[in-house]
Amino acid sequence: LAKTTQPISMDSYEGQEVNITCSHNNIATNDYITWYQQFPSQGPRFIIQGYKTKVTNEVASLFIPADRKSSTLSLPRVSLSDTAVYYCLVGGLPGGGADGLTFGKGTHLIIQP
Amino acid sequence: ETGVTQSPTHLIKTRGQQVTLRCSSQSGHNTVSWYQQALGQGPQFIFQYYREEENGRGNFPPRFSGLQFPNYSSELNVNALELDDSALYLCASSPGAGAYQETQYFGPGTRLLVL
Numbered sequence: 001l002a003k004t005t006q007p008i009s010m011d012s013y014e015g016q017e018v019n020i021t022c023s024h025n026n027i028a029t030n031d032y033i034t035w036y037q038q039f040p041s042q043g044p045r046f047i048i049q050g051y052k053t054k055v056t057n058e059v060a061s062l063f064i065p066a067d068r069k070s071s072t073l074s075l076p077r078v079s080l081s082d083t084a085v086y087y088c089l090v091g092g093l094p095g096g097g098a099d100g101l102t103f104g105k106g107t108h109l110i111i112q113p
Numbered sequence: 114e115t116g117v118t119q120s121p122t123h124l125i126k127t128r129g130q131q132v133t134l135r136c137s138s139q140s141g142h143n144t145v146s147w148y149q150q151a152l153g154q155g156p157q158f159i160f161q162y163y164r165e166e167e168n169g170r171g172n173f174p175p176r177f178s179g180l181q182f183p184n185y186s187s188e189l190n191v192n193a194l195e196l197d198d199s200a201l202y203l204c205a206s207s208p209g210a211g212a213y214q215e216t217q218y219f220g221p222g223t224r225l226l227v228l
Contacts, residue, residue, distance in 0.1 A: 041201075041221070041222070041224075042219075042221055042222070043115070043117075043203045043205065043219025043220050043221055043222055044156065044203075044205075044217075044219050045115075045219065046216045046217065046218075049216070085155075087155055103148075103155030103156045103157070104155050105153075105154060105155050106155050
């Protein structure tokens, strides 16, 4: 089982860069790492996905070290609207089953003015 | 907006009853997944359908069942409701065959309360 561990909560301020780290010591060779964002009373929203090294898109960067046992989601210059729960997922099998498509408790990120 | 809609938005049932929740996926999305999210927890995978066949299931009892239709709609049926079934139920669609690495597009959810 490729379980993930991430901080329960984090605080930061507008304009700062926020880094959320996820541990996944038992990641398998064919597993991808995916991050989702969820606002209250809404469904999760895909942020970014990677397999190794660094991935960047218009909203975030994902850093994955060579051993792939952890990953860091980086949000540049956060704003109040980035206050949300962020989930780190690890999986790779088609259909996934319970391992590939299971969210943990996530990290509750609170951005203050 | 993800283009995924769910109905109803809220629902109240009593223990022992049956419930059907509905989801309309994005047009062209062949895979739909259903999740249960209890208050304060992350979504938990119930099952996944690809082209009207179940192709993956999480740790949920058989009283949780589903259907997927050719018109990109789907249903989640729960029989013999229990108090612990109270949760937000989310559906998510993806364009391919359900491989993990595909982006999933979530609907807003149906909040079910079992009394």
